[in-house]
Amino acid sequence: MVSRRVVIVGGVAGGASCAARLRRLDENAEIFIFERGGYVSFANCGMPYYIGGVIAPRQRLLVATPERFRDYFNVEVRVNHEVESIDRQNKLVQVRSLQSGARFTRPYDTLVLSPGARPIVPQVPGVDLPGVFSLRLLEDAEQIFRWLQGKKVHHAVVVGGGYIGLEMAENLVHRGISTVIVEAADQLMVSLDPEMTPPIHSVLTTHDVKVRLNSPLRAIEETANGLQVVAGDDARFPCQIVILATGVRPDIHLAAEAGLEIGELGGIRVDEQMRTTRDPAIWAVGDAVEVKDVITGEYTRVPLAGPASRQARVAADAICGRPSRFRGVQGTAAVGLFNLVIAQTGANEKKLKRLNIPYTVSYTHSADHATYYPAAAILTMKLLFSPDSGRILGAQAVGGHGVDKRIDVIAAFIQKGGTVYDLEEAELCYAPQFGSARDPVNIAGFVAGNILRQDVIPAYWSDWNDAQSELAPLVLDVRTPGEHAAGAPPGAINIPLGELRSRLHELPRDREIWVHCGVGQRSYYAQRILTQRGYRARNLSGGYSSWLAHCAINRGNQ
Secondary structure: OOOOEEEEEOOHHHHHHHHHHHHHHOOOOEEEEEEOOOOOEEOHHHHHHHHOOOOOOHHHHEEEOHHHHHHHHOOEEEEOEEEEEEEOOOOEEEEEEOOOOOEEEEEOOEEEEOOOEEEOOOOOOOOOOOOEEEOOOHHHHHHHHHHHHHOOOOEEEEEOOOHHHHHHHHHHHHOOOEEEEEOOOOOOOOOOOHHHOHHHHHHHHHOOOEEEOOOOEEEEEEEOOEEEEEEOOOEEEEEOEEEEOOOEEEOOHHHHHOOOOEOOOOOEEEOOOOEEOOOOOEEEOHHHEEEEEOOOOOEEOOOOHHHHHHHHHHHHHHHOOOOOOOOOEOOOEEEEEOOEEEEEEEOOHHHHHHOOOOOEEEEEEEEOOOOOOOOOOEEEEEEEEOOOOOEEEEEEEEEOOOHHHHHHHHHHHHHOOOEHHHHHHOOOOOOOOOOOOOOHHHHHHHHHHHHHOOOOOEEOHHHOOOOOOOOOOEEEEOOOHHHHHHOOOOOOEEOOHHHOHHHHHHOOOOOOEEEEOOOOHHHHHHHHHHHHOOOOEEEEOOHHHHHHHHHHHHHHOO
């Protein structure tokens, strides 16, 4: 006896996960998945690495086949079938086979929409030329792979410098292809704050990837040698392949035509159980929906597989009468770029400023593991937190090994409403090859806690314009003379930390002093000396390492 008839529109992380969870909860449900692509469940995050030859063969990207869904879960999967319309009154969907063209209807008691998102294709001449690709479906990856195999591709242009753009650039380089990234914005990875991006440019430069910021795509032209991308102020980039990685937008046409509520961000509105707001028989999950941001309380869109999978589980639970709730998203994500890892969670500074949410910032540069163990490298972290309670609002990190681990730890604290004081007390794994007795997470907490306790009054390079003017703060460099000589902010005076107590008479008492060192630790010691001796002193957060990032951003914006 059939308990309920469930139709799921779309597979992959959302629809496929929902179907599998539904079957585990209800053996008697009739479950159909209609997927317009040729594959019901595949690892779309792995597609750039398949194109680059890192993942082979293609079958490794297949998570589950229609046959497995049938045999394991008794779920009927129809690939290459598109749901064209929803009849909400009679609870019917109209379906068309993309292979035969035949149309039919399928009744439902419960409908789950998981249509995903469509690539944004810039409306400029030439985007439909052969050799120009977007990357959404496994079929797209196969087309790109075949093009690279069948053509003499020496030069490529990637349009867009987000997650997919960076991953595609890396994998094109793996194939020996000279690559250019053109980005319309004034920075790569717009989800990061700009001062965290210089290491990305550095690693791209190391691998001969050229980057052109403030360069919106103007046109793609055919030439005798292939293609030519026109971007920015008429800059031209010859190539044999173009990858459009300019973002995605929710695929909501089916929901909109059915009269379901569409939010201001263009996604399907749902409640905490992923039920659509205008029809209690219809749920929606994945890249097509708008959900709440756990930091800001605003509606947001986060097109990531992790949230989609969790939403699918919540929807299946709710369909079966369980009280599950989706708590919202915080945008925890990571991307690898050659030997660099970039990760983030929670709100960035740009968002907090836009919403007028009070926050404080700290920067830390910590070794990813014990410095006495070989190959220790610096991990740069930006922490955003409430100036009142110390609640963690967001974090961004860039470095090598262990970046994802540290952001995962902070993400878990955010999920539980944690504060910077919790980071101070976090008990994490320690062995010399993995971390230190004071992990970078602890250090971020210590620095932030010092700020909140007013043991440290921070200053930021972004607020420092001209340290040589009479009214501006005096910049004091407490590094060694050799470090100072190798590079220092203009106008900074150098008194090494070890000499500071004996040379206090050289410092003015009627002028604020901003202290810096390499990463902020020695300058913290110096600032404590100065403030306890009656000087007005601040610690420049992140030290000279953050100054270099500040300079790189200023150069990039010129």
